[in-house]
Amino acid sequence: MGYEFMDTQPAYSKIDEQLRTEGIIFGDFDSRKEGWWLLERDAPSPNEKVIVESLPYMQGNYDFSVFDDERYFENRTLTYKFKIVASPYSDRKMLEHEIKRKLIPMKIQRLIDTHDSNYFWKGKVQSITLADDNKYQTLVATITFNCYPFAFAKNYEGSDIWDDVEFEHWVFQEVNFDVFEAKKITLINIGSRSTVCSVEVTGNVWVRGNNTELQINSSNYLGVEIVLNRGENYFELAGEGTIKFKFRREEMI
Structure with a gap:
């Protein structure tokens, strides 16, 4: 009589490796070293600072948003969603407290995203929301940053690393x-x-x-x-x- 072997260990995938190796660095907080897996990142383009004037009996309007050949923008919102897996309730509560304690008091500084390792943002934490799932022993953290609209090159021009x-x-x-x-x-x-x-x-x-x-x-x-x-x-x-x-x-x- 034959037996069919079933491997019940978690299947390894490139997605798992990406979750482990990608993340953010903000001050002394490194999401990878803290054990958080990156699930999602969202970096929509910023809103423009629109300055328009409309006159009676005029088709359309005058747009004064561009000055000296440049457009100007509001700060942009960057959102990251992280997950902790297979962690008991006491550890999840500790991690919830720690991520708030480490991130929220920080002033405006560099935000490094491993997805764009040649650049950094400047901003501060806007909010942190957490969702605890006791059934699957997971904790999901959604971190929102308020940042300057443009990213800065990591190195000075001419460095040519x-x-x-x-x-x-x-x-x-x-x-x-x-x-x-x-x-x-x-x-x-x-x-x-x-x-x-x-x-x-x-x-x-x-x-x-x-x-x-x-x-x-x-x-x-x-x-x-x-x-x-x-x-x-x-x-x-x-x-x-x-x-x-x-x-x-x-x-x-």
Whole structure:
């Protein structure tokens, strides 16, 4: 008489591995290390700050939402749903308290999503809701973040760390310059909006271009900011010294 063997152990799948290895990091909270499995993520595009005027006897209206070739947005809402499985009731209650205790008091800071490891968000926790299922010994946490509408590149432009290069959306460029005679340079911002650039300087360097004219040296460069428009930004450098331009892309992802 034959017997049919049935494996009652949980079946392994790539989905299980994804649940274990994907998650978020916010301050000292790492969902993967805390034992939470990521079930869902939701990052809808932000609402635009709409400014319109309508006049009598006019078809349509005037839309003043775009200024200086940029659209402006409200903060965006990012929502993550996590699950704890096969955990006794006492542990689930402890985990419920811990996730609230660790996340809700935190101020605005970086939110890292492993799904987009080359970027980070800036925001704070808006709400945490939990659903306990005693029958299946599971706990589901839904965490909502209120974040700045654009994501920031993890590294400064010009870092060109090979493992982080996204060939379909990347530009290799020099951001460090030795200045001994007048030279023309181009800085390229391939981000979704203009960005603020800081500098590090030794010696004395003059920067002209892009509605900017600055004389910078090693004692006054702290706090200097230059706005880089989307696309190519042209400058002329003069003086004697070195200058490094430090800026991150801001992306609508």
